[in-house]
Amino acid sequence: MDVETKIELVKKIPTEEDLTEEDLRELFETNEHPEHYQGFEISGLLHLGTLIVSGIKINDFAKAGIKVKVFLADWHTFLNKKLGSDWERIIKASKYYEEAFKFFCPKVKVILGSELYLNNNEYWKDLVRFASLVTLPRLMRTLTIMGRSEKEKLYASQMIYSPMQAVDVKYLAQIAHGGSDQRKIHVLCREIFPKLGWEKPIAVHHHLLAGLEKPPEVESKLERVVAAKMSKSKPWTCIFIHDTYEQIKEKLKKAWCPEGIVEGNPVLEIAKYIIFRLKESFEIEREEKYGGSLEVHSYEELEDLYKAKQIHPLDLKENVARELDEILKPIREHFEKPRYKKLLEVFKEVEITR
Numbered sequence: 001m002d003v004e005t006k007i008e009l010v011k012k013i014p015t016e017e018d019l020t021e022e023d024l025r026e027l028f029e030t031n032e033h034p035e036h037y038q039g040f041e042i043s044g045l046l047h048l049g050t051l052i053v054s055g056i057k058i059n060d061f062a063k064a065g066i067k068v069k070v071f072l073a074d075w076h077t078f079l080n081k082k083l084g085s086d087w088e089r090i091i092k093a094s095k096y097y098e099e100a101f102k103f104f105c106p107k108v109k110v111i112l113g114s115e116l117y118l119n120n121n122e123y124w125k126d127l128v129r130f131a132s133l134v135t136l137p138r139l140m141r142t143l144t145i146m147g148r149s150e151k152e153k154l155y156a157s158q159m160i161y162s163p164m165q166a167v168d169v170k171y172l173a174q175i176a177h178g179g180s181d182q183r184k185i186h187v188l189c190r191e192i193f194p195k196l197g198w199e200k201p202i203a204v205h206h207h208l209l210a211g212l213e214k215p216p217e218v219e220s221k222l223e224r225v226v227a228a229k230m231s232k233s234k235p236w237t238c239i240f241i242h243d244t245y246e247q248i249k250e251k252l253k254k255a256w257c258p259e260g261i262v263e264g265n266p267v268l269e270i271a272k273y274i275i276f277r278l279k280e281s282f283e284i285e286r287e288e289k290y291g292g293s294l295e296v297h298s299y300e301e302l303e304d305l306y307k308a309k310q311i312h313p314l315d316l317k318e319n320v321a322r323e324l325d326e327i328l329k330p331i332r333e334h335f336e337k338p339r340y341k342k343l344l345e346v347f348k349e350v351e352i353t354r
Contacts, residue, residue, distance in 0.1 A: 001064065001065055003025060003028045003029055005064075006028050006064040006065065006066075007021065007024060007025060007028065009060045009061070009063055009064040010024060010060065010061065010064060010066075010204060012060050013207070013272070013273060013277060014056065014057055014206040014207040014209075014273045014277070015057065015060075015204055015205070015206050015207075016180055016205055016206060016207050017180070017183070017203075017204070017205045018202065018203070018204045018205075019186065019187070019202065019203040019204075019205075020202070023200070023202050024175075024202050027174055027175075027202060031174070033065050033066065033067055034066055034067070034173070034174045034175060035067045035069065035172065035173040035174055036058075036066045036068050036069060036173050036174075036175040036177055037068075037069040037070070037071050037111075037168075037169075037172040037173040037175075037176065037177065038054060038057075038058060038069075038070060038178055039070075039071040039072075039073045039076070039165065039168060039178065040070065040071070040072060040073060040097060041073055041077045041080060041082055041146075042072055042073070042074060042077045042082070042083065042090050042093045042097055043077055043080075043082035043083060043093075044082075044083075044093075044232040044233075045232055045240050045241070045242060045344075045347055046096075046097070046100050046240065047230055047232055047238045047239055047240045047241060048209055048230060048238075048239045048241070048270065048274065048324075049179075049208065049209035049229060049230040051101070051104055051241050052104070052241070052327070052328075053206065053207070053209050053273055053274065054206070055104040055105050056273075056274070056278070057177065057204075057206045058070070058101075058105045058108060058177075059104075059107075061175070061177070062105065062107040062108070066175065067109070068105065068107055068108045068109065069108065069109045069110070069111055069172060069173060070097075070098075070101045070105070070108050070109070070110050070111070071111050071113065071116075071168060071172060072094045072097050072098065072110060072111070072112050072113065073113045073165075073168075074087075074090050074091065074094055074113045074114050075113045075114060075117065075164065076113065076146070076161055076164065077090050078090060079157050079160060079161050079164075080146045080147075080158065080161060081155075089346050091114075092343075092345075092346040093346045093347070094112055095343050096343040096344060096346065096347075097110075098110045099335075099340055099343060100241065100335075103331060103334055104331065111172070113168075116168070116172070120171075123167060123171060126167050126170060126196075127160075127163055127164060127167045129196055130163050130166055130167055130192060130196065131163040133192050133195055133196070134162075134163065134192065136159075138188070139159065139162055139163070141184060142162040142184045142185045142188060143158075143162070144181050144184060144223075144226055145161070145162060145165060145178075145181060145182050145184065145185045146158065146161050146162075147226070162188075165185055166185060166188060166189050166192070169186075169189050169201050170193065170198050170199075173201070174199065174201060174202060175201065175202045175203075175204060176189065176201045176202070176204070177203075177205075178203075178204075178205060178206075179205065179206055179207075179208045179229070180205045180207065180208055180225055181225070181226045181229070182203075183203070186205070187203070189201050189203070190203065207269075207273055208225050208226065208228075208229040208230075209229065209269060209270070209273055209274075210228045210229060210230060210264070210266040210269050211228060211229060211230040211231060211234060211237035211238060211266060212230075212236075212237040212238070212239070212252070212254070212256065212266050212267075213234070213236075213237045213255075213256055213266075214256040214264075215256075215264035215266075216228055228264070236251065236254070237255075238251075239251055239252075239270075239324065241328055241331050241332065241335075242332055242335060242344075243328065243332075244325075244332070245321070245322075248321045248324050248325055248328075249317075249318070249321040252267060252317040252318075252320060252321045252324075253314075253317060255267050255317060257313040257316065257317060258313070259309055259312065259313050260307055260308075260309045262303050262306060262307050265306075267313075267316055267317055267320055268302070268303065268306065268316070270320055270324065271299060271302055271316075271320055272299045272303075274327065275320065275323045275324075275327075276298065276302075278327060280297070281295050281296060282295070282319070282323065283295050283296075283319070284296060284311060284315060284316070285315075285318075285319055285322070286312075286315045286319075290312065290315065291310070
């Protein structure tokens with residue numbers, strides 16, 4: 001595969017930014033199979049944003065001949081007080097994450113944080129080296145990577161989170177990948193690494209899929225995107241990979257989807273970032289009295305039709321639900337097998353059948 005085709009795959013939706021294309025081209029010209037990674041906290045059931053959108057992008061990297069990795073950040077999960085900072089639960093939950101990503105992204109290599117850090121004295125030395133070059137105010141500005149802000153009650157342990165994630169990049173890959181909420185830490189890596197004589201990483205950021213509620217009114221674009229993103233902490237606005245067809249329909253029925261409005265429309269986002277990435281066309285099934293069924297061949301066409309009020313919100317929701325069920329069905333059935341279903345027991349206090 002030629003370099004330009006590889007770059008096209010890396011830049012394909014849901015990618016929103018790559019830092020930088022020139023660096024990416026140089027990497028491909030000197031390394032046919034560079035390494036990539038995306039890290040995840042192990043904090044609950046997977047949903048459309050965490051597995052499907054991220055997985056679609058990971059599969060793009062793999063298709064480009066890149067060695068793809070998923071980093072299950074168990075120590076970061078502990079530091080950020082997820083799963084009650086219960087180490088046993090975190091490790092058990094990591095098995096569920098590993099199985100899900102290996103199923104949806106067959107070429108991925110899964111690495112556990114505690115495995116990377118074990119007996120790795122150089123890592124801890126590098127952590128101190130990196131931290132010594134970062135001021136506390138600058139560090140505080142990176143807290144979006146852990147879903148925190150400077151206004152919250154924070155613990156000293158959480159101040160280690162960002163430096164650890166930065167040094168992870170050095171040890172895992174030439175290409176650091178994540179949602180747009182990871183931009184600040186990746187920019188910091190690109191600034192600090194050369195000062196330490198380390199290779200400056202390439203950063204690729206993909207779109208954060210919005211939750212199903214009305215977008216928040218926040219001035220800052222990044223804060224608005226982070227606040228609107230699909231989150232397991234708000235299950236009524238979140239479609240999990242285990243949701244049944246009826247659950248998907250019910251959640252989408254309540255989704256914010258005003259007629260003719262495309263800006264910030266979460267149902268259209270699902271069509272754009274998931275359906276049209278996995279299918280070449282999208283059939284809108286509807287009764288003859290409402291115009292009959294039609295086949296849409298691009299997201300741009302769908303958006304134009306919706307903006308012109310030629311597709312009703314209810315028709316959009318019902319057809320998106322049908323497509324999502326078709327996409328999620330193999331994953332859902334995989335985890336219904338006894339050997340994999342038991343992996344969900346660690347989330348027993350989280351109601352799976354919402």
